[in-house]
Amino acid sequence: MSQGLTGPSPNERPKPEGRRNSQGIRIDPEIEAEPKARRAVVSALVKHQPGVLAEVSALFSRRQFNIESLTVGATYDDDYARITLVVEEPDPGIEQVEKQLEKLIPVIAVDELEPDAIRREIALVKVEGDEPEAVHAVAEMYGGKVVDASEETVTVELTGSQQKIEAAIDTFDRFAIREIARAGTVALERGAEATG
Amino acid sequence: MSEPAHAVSRDEEESTDDQPTTGASSVIAALENASVEIVFGIQGGAIMPVYDALYHSDVRHVTMAHEQGAAHAADAFGIVSGRPGVCMATSGPGATNLVTGIADANMDSDPLVALTGQVPTAFVGNDAFQETDTIGVTMPITKANYFADDADTVGDTVGEAFALAEGGRQGPTLVDLPKDVTQTETDHEPGMPTPPESYEVPDEADPETVEAATRALEGAEKPVILAGGGVIKGNASEELRAFATAYEIPVVTTMPAIGSFPEDHDLAMEIAGMHGTGYANMAVTHCDVMFAIGTRFDDRLTGGVETFAPDAEVIHVDIDPAEISKNIHADYPLVGDAKTVIDQVDQAMTATPDAAAWREQCHAWKDEYPMDYQAPDDEPLKPQFVVEAVDEATDDDTIVTTGVGQHQMWAMQYWTYTKPRTWVSSHGLGTMGYGLPAAIGARLAADDDQSVVCFDGDGSFLMTGQELSVAVREELDITVFVLNNAAIGMVRQWQDAFYGERRMASEYPWIPEFDTLAEAFGARGFRLETYDQVAETVEAALDYDGPSVVDVYIDPAENVFPMVPSGGDNGRFAMNQAHMEEL
Numbered sequence: 001m002s003q004g005l006t007g008p009s010p011n012e013r014p015k016p017e018g019r020r021n022s023q024g025i026r027i028d029p030e031i032e033a034e035p036k037a038r039r040a041v042v043s044a045l046v047k048h049q050p051g052v053l054a055e056v057s058a059l060f061s062r063r064q065f066n067i068e069s070l071t072v073g074a075t076y077d078d079d080y081a082r083i084t085l086v087v088e089e090p091d092p093g094i095e096q097v098e099k100q101l102e103k104l105i106p107v108i109a110v111d112e113l114e115p116d117a118i119r120r121e122i123a124l125v126k127v128e129g130d131e132p133e134a135v136h137a138v139a140e141m142y143g144g145k146v147v148d149a150s151e152e153t154v155t156v157e158l159t160g161s162q163q164k165i166e167a168a169i170d171t172f173d174r175f176a177i178r179e180i181a182r183a184g185t186v187a188l189e190r191g192a193e194a195t196g
Numbered sequence: 197m198s199e200p201a202h203a204v205s206r207d208e209e210e211s212t213d214d215q216p217t218t219g220a221s222s223v224i225a226a227l228e229n230a231s232v233e234i235v236f237g238i239q240g241g242a243i244m245p246v247y248d249a250l251y252h253s254d255v256r257h258v259t260m261a262h263e264q265g266a267a268h269a270a271d272a273f274g275i276v277s278g279r280p281g282v283c284m285a286t287s288g289p290g291a292t293n294l295v296t297g298i299a300d301a302n303m304d305s306d307p308l309v310a311l312t313g314q315v316p317t318a319f320v321g322n323d324a325f326q327e328t329d330t331i332g333v334t335m336p337i338t339k340a341n342y343f344a345d346d347a348d349t350v351g352d353t354v355g356e357a358f359a360l361a362e363g364g365r366q367g368p369t370l371v372d373l374p375k376d377v378t379q380t381e382t383d384h385e386p387g388m389p390t391p392p393e394s395y396e397v398p399d400e401a402d403p404e405t406v407e408a409a410t411r412a413l414e415g416a417e418k419p420v421i422l423a424g425g426g427v428i429k430g431n432a433s434e435e436l437r438a439f440a441t442a443y444e445i446p447v448v449t450t451m452p453a454i455g456s457f458p459e460d461h462d463l464a465m466e467i468a469g470m471h472g473t474g475y476a477n478m479a480v481t482h483c484d485v486m487f488a489i490g491t492r493f494d495d496r497l498t499g500g501v502e503t504f505a506p507d508a509e510v511i512h513v514d515i516d517p518a519e520i521s522k523n524i525h526a527d528y529p530l531v532g533d534a535k536t537v538i539d540q541v542d543q544a545m546t547a548t549p550d551a552a553a554w555r556e557q558c559h560a561w562k563d564e565y566p567m568d569y570q571a572p573d574d575e576p577l578k579p580q581f582v583v584e585a586v587d588e589a590t591d592d593d594t595i596v597t598t599g600v601g602q603h604q605m606w607a608m609q610y611w612t613y614t615k616p617r618t619w620v621s622s623h624g625l626g627t628m629g630y631g632l633p634a635a636i637g638a639r640l641a642a643d644d645d646q647s648v649v650c651f652d653g654d655g656s657f658l659m660t661g662q663e664l665s666v667a668v669r670e671e672l673d674i675t676v677f678v679l680n681n682a683a684i685g686m687v688r689q690w691q692d693a694f695y696g697e698r699r700m701a702s703e704y705p706w707i708p709e710f711d712t713l714a715e716a717f718g719a720r721g722f723r724l725e726t727y728d729q730v731a732e733t734v735e736a737a738l739d740y741d742g743p744s745v746v747d748v749y750i751d752p753a754e755n756v757f758p759m760v761p762s763g764g765d766n767g768r769f770a771m772n773q774a775h776m777e778e779l
Binding site: 003004005006007008009010011013014015016017018019020021022023024025026047050051054055058059062092095096099100102103105108 | 331360392394478481502516524565753768770771772775
């Protein structure tokens with residue numbers, strides 16, 4: 001059978017010296033280093049119109065970006081909304097997140113926030129109401145406040161960094177937590193620097 | 197060409213009937229503003245107001261047999277003309293049938309505008325008859341899509357969709373048109389197509405990076421230019437040729453870039469990747485600087501990224517910043533328009549790379565890994581021979597369209613492409629059935645004296661063969677060569693290579709006679725079975741003024757080589773079956 005063409009076989013050919021990693025970056029073939037994932041806060045200023053959130057979330061799902069939290073809210077200008085994303089990816093991935101977001105037509109600007117940017121989360125924690133004073137004291141300790149109390153329950157509002165909220169929830173655990181509602185990170189740059 | 201049946205009544209009506217301006221007539225006015233001359237589509241309930249407005253327009257409508265055909269025809273029209281092709285369909289199944297064609301255009305950055313009917317806005321979300329969430333379905337496969345909710349602005353929205361499909365990195369856009377919006381009267385006339393204000397298209401690359409990239413290229417001992425589809429989309433083929441020739445740098449192309457650099461040029465290494473030439477893959481694997489222009493480093497090109505051009509510093513030109521370092525890290529990212537950036541680099545060049553030895557090596561590889569195939573008289577027809585015979589019999593500016601599979605690879609390998617926009621194929625999505633509707637779109641975009649040839653497979657032809665009815669009705673001179681091996685040949689090849697020759701669902705125990713089928717449609721049919729018939733049959737089919745189909749009985753055992761297995765090392769391509777065992 002005359003199957004195929006002629007030429008030196010694969011093992012007879014010269015070999016290149018180099019190698020790339022799975023991100024397509026040239027590396028020393030002796031050291032097999034894959035970039036580590038890091039957490040980044042990305043802020044996107046978008047047109048305030050129907051479907052933008054769907055477009056953004058569809059993008060993340062389709063490109064398999066690892067997303068930790070996503071919040072959307074109004075801005076000072078009614079025509080625009082701000083989407084704040086926390087992503088965990090190696091560096092080339094974070095760059096891709098930003099570039100792919102920028103390609104969406106309703107997206108006006110995208111920025112990764114500085115590591116010292118102000119980041120806040122909010123949580124509502126509903127605990128058993130057996131010890132209202134103690135709950136109150138713990139809430140104050142974390143800068144939170146009691147926003148609802150019934151015969152059976154006390155609900156506390158907490159804001160702060162993710163770590164602070166996690167710590168507070170750990171502490172509230174001893175009052176027997178009934179329910180928790182949390183929202184993702186919102187963030188702005190410090191000082192005069194504009195965000196996205 | 198026969199006049200459409202209603203042509204007479206149309207003229208009469210125009211003099212008496214003062215049509216009100218509606219959302220639908222704004223849509224058509226927007227197309228006219230964009231100089232659209234032709235729309236491919238199919239009628240249906242929710243799109244009827246738009247068709248009614250088309251009745252009063254000079255824009256030509258070509259009714260296709262299936263909406264997928266409309267999308268592919270519009271896509272091919274866009275490739276050949278450089279301007280967005282327009283397709284139109286009704287809601288529900290009309291829109292979902294367009295989806296394959298839209299996805300195809302999205303993968304290949306082909307300019308395309310899709311207009312879909314939608315149920316009236318009051319019914320949207322109620323699961324009304326022929327309702328589909330077209331916006332939701334097409335969101336991930338369009339550059340942008342729009343739900344038009346206002347008769348006053350719908351024309352401008354269509355204009356914006358057109359401008360976005362055409363501008364920057366081209367791609368498909370879609371406007372969903374609810375029936376009440378297109379029926380509502382409006383006094384607003386749409387303006388010229390304009391992209392949204394926030395849409396920015398990079399033109400010139402960063403001058404400092406250009407400077408640094410140029411120094412790297414000048415200093416290269418083993419430079420390669422990798423031309424991608426962006427060279428053709430950016431109308432930079434002439435600049436590429438001048439640049440490569442001036443600095444004597446070998447040129448490798450990707451599949452969508454076929455025709456961007458003449459394959460008969462001394463510096464042409466032809467196509468790299470899975471079924472690229474051995475010499476192109478050697479050049480890519482061993483180069484020390486790669487000047488890549490308008491490519492997204494698709495996996496069929498790179499094979500495993502770990503072994504792709506592993507010794508090369510990469511200069512990457514792309515109009516889409518998101519392509520930079522997406523798959524292959526760019527040492528010198530040049531975001532900008534292909535033509536402009538080639539010119540920038542040219543201006544910055546102060547020396548020709550000292551690469552005589554490398555060019556000699558590239559030529560040696562051409563001799564070592566030739567594309568010469570065996571065609572013994574006592575074996576069935578070799579498809580490569582037929583491709584070469586058709587190439588011989590036609591002019592240089594002939595347009596080739598293809599389906600997807602083995603026949604596509606042979607058409608790519610054994611035809612000598614010398615001009616941009618003469619290769620019209622489905623690359624990224626790999627859509628079987630693309631070839632025939634694409635030939636229809638290409639024919640309508642091509643110059644009258646240009647020939648249009650489609651190489652198809654039997655499997656591909658069976659998927660969209662009904663579009664032959666359109667070619668006959670519209671009297672389109674196209675010649676289809678069905679390279680018939682009674683199998684989904686590429687799958688059969690992979691089964692033989694990787695699945696222990698278990699040919700599950702890849703062979704057709706019975707297939708129609710395509711020549712007879714063509715005659716039933718009103719086209720001319722030919723059959724080609726032996727070498728001594730080739731010249732005569734090819735000539736007769738090409739000479740026929742109208743659509744013809746040549747059913748070519750090729751060697752069913754023939755496989756496509758060279759081959760780099762999926763995710764493999766480009767430098768370790770197999771030239772033949774025996775090499776496959778080594779991989």
